[in-house]
Every structure is written in C-alpha cells, then in structure tokens.
Amino acid sequence: MNYLQNIATLYHLDHLPCGLPEAEITAAEQRLGIRFPAILREYLLTLGGSEAVNQSFNRLLPLEKMDFDGDYLVLIEEYQGVFLCGIAKADLAQDNPPVHIGFYTDKTDSYEWQPHLPDTRALLLELACTNAAMGGLRYCANIMDEESTDAQAVQFIQQNRTEIIELRQKNQRFYTDGFHEIILLCFNENGNANGVFIGTTDQDRFDTLLELFSWDNWLYTSYDEEDDEDEECDEE
Template identity: 40%
Template sequence: MNYIQKIKRLYSLSENVNYGFSENQILDLEKTLNLKLPSKLKEYYLELGKEESLNYCFNRLLKPENEIGFSDDDFLVFYEENQNVAFWGIKKDDLLQENPPVYGNYDTIEQSDWEIETQTIENFFLLMAVFNGTLGGLQFNGNYFGEIDAAIVKSVEQNYTLVSEISRENQKTYTDEFYDVISLSFDQENNCTGAFIGSSDQERFDAILDHIDIDWSYLSYDDDEASDENEDED
C-alpha cells in the first residue's frame, strides 16, 4: 500500500470518494506562489486535503487560499501546530523534488531553527495522520501518560508491526495493517512513558485495550458516557 491507501484505511475513507481540493484551487496556488508544488504535496492536497477529521482536528493542514506561503527564511510553510507554536515546511531549494524532506520549526526561546522532521512528504503526512488520529481524528482513540510495564510493550511489539518510516527512538508507532495504530513514547532510558491509540473499527480498538491493560488517562468512550449522563439529566 502507498501512504494514501494507508491513511484511507486507517480513517475508513472510501477509495471511490475524493476528499481533496480542486485542481483549479491548486493551480491558482501555484500561480500565486509562482512555482510548481512537489508532486507528492500536490497529490495529498488533491486527494485528502479537505478531510476534516484527518487534517483539522488537531494539527492542521494550511489551505490553498491565503494560508500557504513562504517564511522569511525561504521555507514553504504548509502545516501548523494546533496552538500555532510550531510550523512545518519545505526548503525552497527542495521544491523541485517530487517527494522532498519536511522540516519543523518549533520556535522555542532557546531555538527557532528548522529541524528535519521526516525524510519525505509521504512520511510526514502518514506521521500526522497517526498523530492527529490518536488525538481525536479517529472515531475511537485514547491516551495514557505514565510509565507502562515492559511486558505490555513486549506484547505490542509481538502482536503489531512497527511502522519504521515514522518511528524514532523516543516515539514508536505500531499497526495491524493500518486498521489501527499504537504510538508509544519512551524516555532516554528506554522506559515507556505514554501511549496513544486509535482506530475507526471498534472491535480492533477494543483489542488494543485488551493488549494494553492500563488505567487510561482518556478514552473516546469517556465522551459517550458523559453525553449519556447529560441526556439523562435533561
């Protein structure tokens, strides 16, 4: 599967439906910027760019009209963190590449330089699909902040596949054929210190809960229970 197919499967998006901006909108953007977008960036905008749950539930894709543009130091900025404290972009010199690397600017007091985020645009969009999905974009999602037993981590490693292209030493993502995702956080001593999970399939989500038997900080089921309680009060 390519990255578009992986994302569509994870979010249960139809292969026969277009979720993107129009060709004219992208052509107008290219005319405004006086350049051709990298083909993989253009592909994502055309196929998935307007899907709300994927692109606008947490961190957000910048829209073609009046949002995408160059930073003062010549990065084409196309994605922003949900509180506007971080941005992601492509070096102007890399824009001729089909699938260039993506850099992040976290604009902290100590450092505001651009740092490599992913080696390709494809990997960046897959990374953000997982990140946004586990933080609310996927129908079933949850998170836990705290130490997780090594036996639970081993169970995840044995029963799910590592997504190596978007995993790092401090954040590793696992999946079962992209019907679900598990993202585990690690400290410098390789202790697991957090988990983020998500799926569009309730049975698969419940199977993750069986594998990671902890007192979750948040589950999307919590919202359903709160809604039911509010209805009972009314």
C-alpha cells in the same frame, strides 16, 4: 498498498478522491510563485479535503494560508503552534523532497528549523497517523505516564504489530495492523515507554487494546465522552 490507500483504510474513506479542486491548488501555487512538489500535489488532489485526516489535531494548513517562513514553505502546524513542518525553498523542485521542522523559541520569537523526515510522503503519513491517534478516529485513548504504561503490553505491541519505520523518531514509534488501527508509543530519555496513544474505527479492536494495557490505566478513552453525554441527557 500505497500510503494514500493506507490512510484511506485507516479513516474508512470508501470514496476516493476526497481532495481539493485542482483550480484551487493552482491558484495557491500562482500566489506563492512556485509549483508544489508532485507528492504534495497528489496528496492534495486525493486526500486534501478530509478534515478528519488533515485538521482533527495537527493541521495541514488551508491553501490560502500556506506561506513561507523564511526559507521554508510551511505545510503543517502543530495544534498549539509549538512547531511547524515544511519544505525548504531550495528543495521544492524535487518530486518528494525532505521535510524540516521548526520549533518556536521565545528567545528569538521565531521558529528555528532543522531536518525532520526524509521525504514529503512520510510527513503526510505522519500527519494522518498522529491525528488518528489524537482524536481523528471514532475510538481513541491515551496513557501519559510511565507508571501506567505496562511494559509487557508495550512488548506485545512491538512483537505483534508492524512498526511504520519511516516515521520512527528518537522518542516515539508508530505501530499498526494493516492500517486498521494506529498505536503511538512514546519513550523517555531512558528508553522506557511513558505514553500510549491509540486510534481506530473498529470497536472490537479498541476494546482489545484497552484490555491489553488494563482498562484502569487509561487517562482518557472515547467512552468517557459517551458517559458525559449520557449524564447530560439524564440531567435534562
């Protein structure tokens, strides 16, 4: 199963492609004076039109807003603008080039770029998985402190779910079960888990994960919004 199908499974996208028109992609290339790498072009044609995948938290930039920041073609913007992800101009001729990340610094009032992931395919998968755990799917929840992050539950996830190795970073790991759920574990400098983010479209899976980490430990769950909606209806 390739990464496009994995994303489609995660988001229950039954009808592929849900991409952008090729004419719009070509127009963006002409405006920028480049041709997009083959992997990026394939992604845009297949999944580029899905708002849940591409804009529900971090954002794949619309074609008309894609541009260069110095020597880097910017593809993705963190939801608060803290960082950008893109491809070095010198690497654009590759089919699946490495990607860089630029962090905004007040000192220079600009983004400072450094290597991030080994290829563009991994970046697009990271976007989909991050957004899945941060609100892009029907059922999401998070824990954001070490005290509430049960160490035995973390160990269970590490032993019973598959890590998405290509997305591994120093302070975070993504896990999945056949791309029917996404679990993002975050770690502090001491290597202790201090955050859990989950996303799925399957309510039974969601409830199982909530129970695994103990219902009372979750800072937020999708059920909180349902409770708020019910209260609003009662007030009316």
